[in-house]
Amino acid sequence: DALANVVYFARSFDPSVQRHRVALFRKNVNRDQIRRAIDVFATVEGSGVHAIHGIGLDHFGHMSFVTRVRSFLDPDNWVALDRGLTRLRSTPQHTPLHDITWYPIANLVPVSVDNERCYVAWNDSCCALARHEAFAGRGLRPVEIERAIFHLVRKRQLDLAAGILAAINR
16 A cells, blocks of 8 residues: 555545556555565665566556655655656756656656666756755755756746756756
């Protein structure tokens, strides 16, 4: 139940969609997958993208889900990479997400070595912003920076979001 809620509950603002996704996850997961997940979660290192992906749970082929789990496991050091952030690719400022590969038809960012590289760069940017002198003393975690950038993207303030990321990556 906890894993289902971490991965699926936050994916929609509609409670009926949330409940449906959690119920579907619970129906399709088996004990071996949960045991494997527990083992991986206890030992995951670095970005963990391929280790978490390798568990083989439903939707763990997508960066959004895999990175959400990684972020949940260590919110002080890892962020999520939601597919909505791919909108930053359209900005003139170069961001860590400019080289990410995504499939618009399926509306997902697949797990790949190149996308893991973009994810690590994105994560590093969020970590650097959380430690930046402009935020000194505020105790911000990288996940809070990630949510702030994502909020700007959702509000279609792409140039502002990209400008913040570009400035930290100079």
